[in-house]
Amino acid sequence: MANAATTIDSPSEATIRERIARHAGAARVPDRFKIIADTSDFFRVDYNDVVVLGERAFWIKGYEKEGRFGLDDELKYWVRRAIDLADGTTTILKLVFHEQFETRIGEVAITCFRSPKKEARILDLVADHPNFMHGRWSRDTAGNIIRILEYIPGRRYDEIIAEYGAGHEEYFHRFFPRVLAEYIELVQAIKFLHDHGEKHGDIRRDHIIRDSERQVNRWIDFDYTYRHGESMFGFDLQGLGNILIFLAGRGDVLVPDLYRDQRQLFDTLWGEDLNISYKNRVANLKKIFPYIPDSLNRVLLHFSRGAELYYETTDQMLEDLATAQAALALHTGRGS
Template sequence: MGKKASDKTSLYTEEELLEMVRLWVPPERVPGRVRIKDTSDFFQVDYDDVVVLGGVPYLVRNNEREGRFGIEDQQKFWVKRAIDLKTGRIKILKWTFWETFTGRIGSLVFECVRSPLKEARILNIVRGRPDFMQGETFMDAAGNPLRIMDFIHGKSLEDITLTLGASHEDYFFNHYPGLLSEFITAVEAIAFLHAHGEKHGDLRRDHLLKDNATGRYRWIDFDYNYRHRANKFSYDMFGLGNILIYITGRGDVTTHNLSHNAPDTLSGLDSDDLNIVFNYRVANLRKVYPYIPEPLNRVLLHFSAGASVYYLNTAELLADLKEAFSILK
């Protein structure tokens, strides 16, 4: 796992640290004093504190936030933005927050966990790859894995999709082929992960960021895991399908929206046309946008309520996606 012991806090004097802070922080933001904090408890580490890991001092900034499904952004106290005081680079520090919880989709209940060990394992597997976030794992003062991630400057696939094209038709013919090509590359990255026996665990459109530095998408946040059953990767396949439907529809095409904007189209849909899990989202998008070619729509239908066959692995999905893409080009 590349574990390294965290350093003693006495490596730097307060004056040395303040000098380093002045290099990277605007004068009005330089604190009067900095305190080196023990890394064992993330609740004790606040804004303007310094933590030292692997010999490197990090000036802690704000807690990260995450919003989803319309829920207001929630602070993640165990995830803090920080400045590497040696290089000035922004990093994300992720403390151990081991959490088990029950996932629920309708009446379906499944065991989930947020595991620092899993993320640390995957960081090792994907080291140097342009399609995954990068980072290193150190042990905090309590002996738990603390991950230091490179901050990715860039927008999520979710946000990018919504900004492209003047209309869906314009988007589909002028922007979508490029986006689909990038998505195929992102699916290949997940295939790499699966080939190493690891699930991503939380494949979402906001967990795919386009890195401004490379112009390529990177998957982020691999610390979720779910207790799989008959097929280890089918929940990841569900995530990939949702993203594919999202980018193909240029956002979620919902029955609610159609009832307002295109009631005739809505009346032409039946329950089989909807997403197999989120049955307010349309999966059979060709019924809404008839210029979507059949081969591409057939891929989408694997994620619809009417499907009788599902993709069991990324290889099956990639084969169909590449065929559909060849027609779009």
């Protein structure tokens, strides 16, 4: 939860040294380090420095990374792993980085913003919701909103999916009913945001972490927002659709791969079968995996280039997903 850091006395250097020694051992107390109360210039925050937010002190460790648009391991200089010197837990500190940029999804340009305020607001909103990352926020002495995030032990959900089953057919019949149930839970979590007038803003499959302790999937990184048009949640829904296509296909079914390896299947495809956002990915997966039930494929087709109707709300999508889930249970004999 929020607190006003500036009105509380910060710990002294001696106190900080004593706390580091308590949690890491006297040998690991650095000889020299900066104590930083104003994080406006986040490039100043170096390894082993200590960021103080009121009476709390955070011993700074490495940078976090982001695999966006194929730029794997791109460092996020404003996101730092840190040790909370109050209790020794590992946390993620997100410093303030205002950013506005245009991103393109296929042929569509979207104006995006990075907003610490938004993420802080949502952290408060989802504090008791199991399907989101949790954390609190605090202002530094310059008024910057610093988010103090709980570290989630686990892996990216999409990486786990790729390991289920020896091939698609086994995956689909043995694992997918459970995956679909988990996906529906994730859509319900996004509905929770939308019902409160909030967007996630950056729905991508690598923004879902499988929490290995709580055995639950959790959305992360909701500091992005976007300038919406008539449909406030259209971009979020597009992200949800892309994830569903990925999950149903046990990965992206790519047109160039089909052309190279399965020419007969490639020859059955039309433009309308492709993903509306990414034209090198197949959305009409029933053409590739004929055992996919029609009711599920109809949901996928809402995200195809041939779609005439789009989902405007998560409620509409959840209704169709419930029908698909029931059909899948009949088809596979597995409820979830």
